[in-house]
Amino acid sequence: MTTAILGAGVMGETVASGLLRAGRDPADLLLTERRPERVEELREKYAVDVVTNVEAAERAETLVLAVKPQDMKDLLIEIAPKTRRGQLVVSLAAGITTSLVESELPDGVAVVRVMPNTPALVDEGMAAIAAGSHCDEKHLAEAEDLLRATGRVMRVPEKQLDAVTAISGSGPAYLFFVVESMIEAGVHLGLPRATATELVVQTVVGSAKLLRETGEHPTVLRERVTSPGGTTAAAMHELEDHKVRAAFMTALAAACERSRELAAGNGNNA
Numbered sequence: 223m224t225t226a227i228l229g230a231g232v233m234g235e236t237v238a239s240g241l242l243r244a245g246r247d248p249a250d251l252l253l254t255e256r257r258p259e260r261v262e263e264l265r266e267k268y269a270v271d272v273v274t275n276v277e278a279a280e281r282a283e284t285l286v287l288a289v290k291p292q293d294m295k296d297l298l299i300e301i302a303p304k305t306r307r308g309q310l311v312v313s314l315a316a317g318i319t320t321s322l323v324e325s326e327l328p329d330g331v332a333v334v335r336v337m338p339n340t341p342a343l344v345d346e347g348m349a350a351i352a353a354g355s356h357c358d359e360k361h362l363a364e365a366e367d368l369l370r371a372t373g374r375v376m377r378v379p380e381k382q383l384d385a386v387t388a389i390s391g392s393g394p395a396y397l398f399f400v401v402e403s404m405i406e407a408g409v410h411l412g413l414p415r416a417t418a419t420e421l422v423v424q425t426v427v428g429s430a431k432l433l434r435e436t437g438e439h440p441t442v443l444r445e446r447v448t449s450p451g452g453t454t455a456a457a458m459h460e461l462e463d464h465k466v467r468a469a470f471m472t473a474l475a476a477a478c479e480r481s482r483e484l485a486a487g488n489g490n491n492a
Contacts, residue, residue, distance in 0.1 A: 225368065226252035226282035228275050228297060230264055233314055234288030236342050240371035242268060243345070252278045279304035284312065284364060287323075291315045291484070298326035305331050310361050312368065314338055316387060317484030320354030320380060332361040336369065337383050337391045347373030348390045352380035384485065388477035396470070401426055 227234045230253045238253055248270045255261050261272045279285060279301035289297050294315045307330030313323055320333045333354030341347045349369040353362055369375045378386060401422055408418025448454040
């Protein structure tokens with residue numbers, strides 16, 4: 223079966239490279255790109271066929287739409303005459319609902335909406351997928367197979383995707399913000415920046431691995447580090463005093479609400 227990735231930007235290329243690393247035959251993969259210099263780059267880098275959007279829609283059984291939300295409607299109008307019942311369309315565009323995609327395509331086209339995140343660049347992504355009205359188990363399984371090439375996949379009802387966007391879609395930015403703050407604190411405390419960076423990055427990587435591999439609740443792991451009257455307890459007291467936990471909850475609620483607003487506007491303000 224042929225898969226076409228329409229839009230070879232960061233996320234589109236990430237999916238393509240992940241599929242190829244996972245063993246997908248380059249002959250079964252199509253990419254689309256408008257810029258001539260980029261077309262040649264992609265052909266040389268991945269040995270895949272780079273075609274027009276219309277040709278991709280005509281040739282492929284699965285279409286992965288990886289364009290910006292504001293470009294989605296034009297793309298759907300362009301490819302609609304070549305799409306067909308039974309074809310699978312996987313949308314990676316934030317805030318674009320399955321109903322919007324279905325409304326622009328022929329009846330019976332299966333649509334899966336995806337909320338990915340940037341760790342997919344290093345095959346550690348977290349993608350949540352939601353089924354459109356014409357999806358069956360086969361379509362969902364196929365979408366999962368595609369996205370497992372760049373990390374983990376979870377099925378959720380579409381109504382939960384705004385919360386997913388707030389938690390995992392935007393989530394890397396929050397963690398990078400914390401890492402940035404810890405590095406700056408290290409420099410303020412007298413550490414060379416390179417030393418502080420190495421300490422913080424490895425601490426984050428190790429802590430994430432500890433969470434995943436032990437399966438223990440983060441509260442349990444945090445309490446094991448926090449001795450009564452110790453250094454960690456002093457730091458945690460300051461974080462609680464500055465209401466950092468409440469700030470995170472408020473921030474994620476704001477992200478969720480913004481995702482709802484963008485979805486309601488069909489991506490026009492994205």
